[in-house]
Amino acid sequence: MLNLRRIHHIAIIASDYEVSKKFYCEVLGLTLLSEVYREARDSWMANLAIDGHYQIELFSFPSPPARVSRPEACGLRHLAFSVENIEQSVAHLLAAGVACEPVRIDEHTGKKFTFFADPDNLPLELYEID
Structure with missing residues (x-):
């Protein structure tokens, strides 16, 4: 048996990293645990927490493609x-x-x-x- 315990984290790629970081931290109230620039990928990664528990990885990538979300599309x-x-x-x-x-x-x-x-x-x- 695999014996999963809980969801470890959810990864989100933002089109504008700073705008999304502000939204998730200032509007939704998540806590920024750490932030690192990954030079090889030209990408930022922030680890965000809800109620002290690490939950969301927020990424930036150069020119990410748009994801279809509505009308109801397959996937998350x-x-x-x-x-x-x-x-x-x-x-x-x-x-x-x-x-x-x-x-x-x-x-x-x-x-x-x-x-x-x-x-x-x-x-x-x-x-x-x-």
Whole structure:
């Protein structure tokens, strides 16, 4: 058996590294754990944490191709973040100039959720937990 324990990290390639780093750190509140320039790849890499846990690798690469995300395309659909209060979280995003879809109710769990996008239009979700 493979015995997976948890997801270690999620890697995101940004078209504008500084804009995305600001979005993930200042708007979403992730913590920048480390950052390194990889000269051989002409690429920056930032390690970002959520609640003290390393979660996201943010990369820059020269001229990355656009990724199709809508209409629904094969592959990773979206990245979801859990929050305790969806209305408060949406208000924070709106105040930062981030558009959010209307809050909906998950028909299977009864939980509130909404979608928004990062600077490269990567679909992100907020999902309210108890």
